[in-house]
Amino acid sequence: MTRFNTPEPAHTRILLSEAGPPRPPRSPAFDNIAVMGGGAWGTALATVAAKAGRQVRLWLRDAETAAQIARHRRNPRYLGDTPLPENITPTTDLIAALRGAQAVLLVTPSTTVREMAGRIHALTTPKTPIFVCAKGIEAGSGLMMSEVVAEAAPGHIIGVVTGPTFAQETAAGLPTAVTIACNSPEQTPPASRAAARMAVALTTDSFRPYVSDDMAGVEVGGAVKNVIAIACGMLAGAGLGENMRAALITRGLDEMKELAARLGGRRETVTGLSGMGDLMLTCSSTKSRNFRYGHERGQGLREDQVFGGKPVLVEGRHNAVTVTDLARQLGLDMPICEMVRTIVTGESAISEAFAAYWGAPLEGELRALEIEIPHPAVAAVARRFDEVMP
Structure with missing residues (x-):
């Protein structure tokens, strides 16, 4: 019975204390993010990124909504009276929205993803990863949204942000979890892949991303x-x-x-x-x-x-x-x-x-x-x- 009360040797305790638990490798966040689409989910994701400390440019088609966000920090058309952070810069100028962006969140309806991906490709370099946040399958081609973006924007790393989310709750700071996947090369260390970097860029006290490498499996659910x-x-x-x-x-x-x-x-x-x-x-x-x-x-x-x-x-x-x-x-x-x-x-x-x-x-x-x-x-x-x- 005494074996359960035998103290751990002092030198072992000291070594464990000094070494501490192994630390996972750090993943560098994307600090400048362009969000394409000023609907409910686009504005909610822009809010998450801004609360995480990123500089965010939010591209919208509607000039009146852009002006509302700039003046009153609100998107009343889609998110009612939910306040929006100051570090969201709304714009209807696609060139201005993409200038200097380290990553792009594409949050337009699925029927416009191909057009928008092509426009993004023309204004950015292949070093800029594109994360599609629309869900669905393209009519005619039968392609998933990430495959559509890959065709329209060749050479870019393509990612997906998806999961169980209501935009209003996410923008209001209620606890939300999503999955982020990407097609980064396998030789890239997992913590340095675009999905991990975007996960770090969006993590807040209420928004928790998980990382995946299964693009097909992730997109089918949506x-x-x-x-x-x-x-x-x-x-x-x-x-x-x-x-x-x-x-x-x-x-x-x-x-x-x-x-x-x-x-x-x-x-x-x-x-x-x-x-x-x-x-x-x-x-x-x-x-x-x-x-x-x-x-x-x-x-x-x-x-x-x-x-x-x-x-x-x-x-x-x-x-x-x-x-x-x-x-x-x-x-x-x-x-x-x-x-x-x-x-x-x-x-x-x-x-x-x-x-x-x-x-x-x-x-x-x-x-x-x-x-x-x-x-x-x-x-x-x-x-x-x-x-x-x-």
């Missing part, structure tokens, strides 16, 4: 989660409870994993912030435009009636088509995304699409288990969804 969120919003709007939402989130995560693996990503990446984390957040709150869109459609509103008839960008409507186009090209079955596609394109009524999904043949939960059994209550499923969904 492309698919909005589609699943629309489905979850629709069933919530129709009053179908929480059980089915849990099923859609879980099965949607499986669709993400399969797509990531086909694109060369790692399945475990999808269980992280960029996949599961983003999926859980987007599928559970009307703060998400995609969930809210689905919720209002599930309540019976027509396409032209959602959001009070205002033109609101809902990335999931676009992603539903681009994701399933890519899945079909790869020979991959993504039934939830296919269900949402038929709804947003007008091919099926919501009740018909959900009934077709829920009444599909029974199958093994693991895809390796090859089993398919005809659903024994297809007619009852159709009646059930027809009663509660538009």
